Amino acid sequence: LYRPVAGVAADLSQARIVVCDVPDKPGVAASLFTALANENISVDMIIQSYARKVSNTNDIAFTVDASDLAKTMTVLDKLKNEIGASDVKVDDEIAKVSIVGAGMIDRPGIASTMFETLARLGVNIKMISTSEIKISCLVEKADAQKSLKGLHTVFNLESDIMADVKG
């Protein structure tokens, strides 16, 4: 039985940070992530969508392990004026819910099936990030369990749901 989706996972150990309204010019992303790397902070996801044309600014979102949140905020407190950010927002009530499998991206219908499943459960999708082998949605922590269960069912996966939860 060919399964385009091999597994589902939920990671509840991360916090999401957004650095808001930075100038959309070369060097800004570099300054931000160099400062974090200098403190040895490991970043999991980086999500940056397109810049706003009128203000020529953008937001840079990323996730870190919740245990690194305090250290991350210390770095950003010092850095935000330097890079021109208007604000730094934190959300530590997130869960990263992912479906994984080989060659998913070239199969229209897999992402939409994941999103439809979450929608049917009333789960709001806060952020989305994809790669060829993984589609990840950030949702409320409180929605993680039912999201996991729903995705296991729709993709015919009988694995131990609790084994796929991190954090």
Added chain:
Amino acid sequence: LYRPVAGVAADLSQARIVVCDVPDKPGVAASLFTALANENISVDMIIQSYARKVSNTNDIAFTVDASDLAKTMTVLDKLKNEIGASDVKVDDEIAKVSIVGAGMIDRPGIASTMFETLARLGVNIKMISTSEIKISCLVEKADAQKSLKGLHTVFNLESDIMADVKG
């Protein structure tokens, strides 16, 4: 010689679309990607950052092969009022420049090195998306060649640069 970054690639065959100001409630992402899947449109990247709190709206960005752009716009023309989008923006002058390697995400410094390299070359990073094995930046098509060259050098990769270009 351990190389955390195994290769660099540039994909010039894609176009980026942004569906703007959609309501941040369950079902919106599902409607959008179901409509695309129904037309058999293959989506490569999906990037959705956090929603704007005041308006409770969000933007959903994604890329398709340039050859699917016309078909995609036909779908979106019909769909945009239905899902409440204010606008649909298209950018077909993008190149997706990626570094790939095993276990990059847990190594602080790799993303920042990529971003610093692009910054030093004066290349603006339009969008960012990451996974454990790949960090992708969308840049101007005109910046693809020098981005590729710069990244090959900084990550000590002597491969044939032209072999890593798609589209």
